[in-house]
Amino acid sequence: YEVFGRLFQMRGFVEEMAAGAGTIMTAEFSGINQNGMYLTGLTLEQASQGSPARGYSDGENSAWCIYTPEADFGNAEISELYYPILFLGRNVAPNSGGYGQFRGGLGHTAVWMVYNTPGLEYQCGDAGMRSKMVANHGMYGAYPVVPDRPAYGHKTNMKQLIEDQKPLIHGRGDPESPLIASLIDAELVEDNAVAPFVTPEPLQDYDVIVHPIAGAQAMGDPLLRDPASVARDLNEGWTNGRVATDIHGVVASKPNGAFVVDEKATEAKRDAIREERKQRAIPFKQWWLEERKKVESQENMDPAIVTMWATGMELSPKYAEELRAFWALPEDFTFKN
Structure with missing residues (x-):
């Protein structure tokens, strides 16, 4: 996507280009619904991430999806009819569109409270490994966005908070200090989950899910904004x-x-x-030498990232040659788990 944007802009098509965006988290449910029937389903939240920055403007908030031309997250009330959940929040996520001359469209955060079910599994799918890598790294000097990290609380005190009319959780809060860890008490609080995952046991009434939907990629130097x-x-x-x-x-x-x-x-x-x-600033040659050591030793690479590089080189020998040539790696170099 980003490559097409660069090609368009190099040929003068500024309005047609876009900075691109990584794919997003999916929220999938399975269990017993409020009518006593077994259900499996995928919410529509992920059909409405932020759109990429363009060559002349910011992206649009929660109005785009890389895999459907009909981006629409639908009415919250319709989701509540299908799933045993209640929306506590559906908010624009600050700073989720990166930092640049033009920022990417912002994503949003859905906050659900599980309600009226004997048990509901929450599976957070991770299309494109957004939880493990910086997918929206920024284009033409823009700065990246932090990876998405979902959260949930199991066996919470939400019922008591509601009865006492005390503040509830309605958003994610600061990524460095998520609200779910401070606003509610629970036997199990996961405030920085790495997707993909399935909750270790079915969630029950008054449990809370905080599900992030990504923004998109920014473009250009932030100081030019x-x-x-x-x-x-x-x-x-x-x-x-x-x-x-x-x-x-x-x-x-x-x-x-x-x-x-x-x-x-x-x-x-x-x-x-x-x-x-x-x-x-340091000379490019110095940076290249330092980064080459990290690449060759696979320093701090998640196993999923290593697999991605290894399979990419295996499927495309030409790509493997280009990668080895750029980093001056041995001819037989491969990434290994």
């Missing part, structure tokens, strides 16, 4: 102050309920970030 677009994202709750200042170099304040950009401070901040980049 229009400060007005950053202010809009701040006002919409689609990004936060740290990202605005540290990544986009935009200095903004909130004097009267809405964020306003300080243009002079923003220009100075961006100049400072560019200078910091120069200080951190």
